[in-house]
Structure formats: structure tokens, C-alpha cells
Amino acid sequence: MGGALPTLLLILAGVLVGGTxxxxxxxxxxxxxxxTGALAVLATAAGVLRLIPGSDT
Incomplete structure (x- = not known):
């Protein structure tokens, strides 16, 4: 499930942007x-940061 988390976070961010x-x-x-907007920004940032190579945490 290594690649699924960033995808799920970015999907959540999209839903939150729509909700906002x-x-x-x-x-x-x-x-x-x-x-709601702040949660969308946080979900987007988390999703993008998880895509950075070498961030195994």
C-alpha cells in the first residue's frame, strides 16, 4: 500500500476543496x-510530501 496513501490524500483534498x-x-x-479550506490545504500538502522520493516515514 505504498503508493495508495498519497493518492488517497489527494482524493481527500479534492473532496475538501469541493466542499469548501x-x-x-x-x-x-x-x-x-x-x-474546511485549511483541511484541504493540509491534505494536499501531506499528499504531495508523501510523493517526494525518500520519504519513507
Whole structure:
């Protein structure tokens, strides 16, 4: 399952970006939009960092 984790994290990031956009369009509270956006950024960063060669941790 070595290559699956980055893929799953990037898929999660995509879902979170879509959720953030949906919340924004619906006029949700700013806190909810910011939290969802921050989680999307974290999932994206984690997925990309896992793709870097040599990061076996």
C-alpha cells in the first residue's frame, strides 16, 4: 500500500476543496469555510510530501 496513501490524500483534498467551494457558495459561516479550506490545504500538502522520493516515514 505504498503508493495508495498519497493518492488517497489527494482524493481527500479534492473532496475538501469541493466542499469548501460549496460551503462558500451557500453562504456558510466563515469559520466553517476556513476550517474546511485549511483541511484541504493540509491534505494536499501531506499528499504531495508523501510523493517526494525518500520519504519513507
Amino acid at each position: 467551494w460549496s460551503l462558500y457558495r451557500q453562504g456558510a459561516p466563515k469559520v466553517a469555510v476556513l476550517i
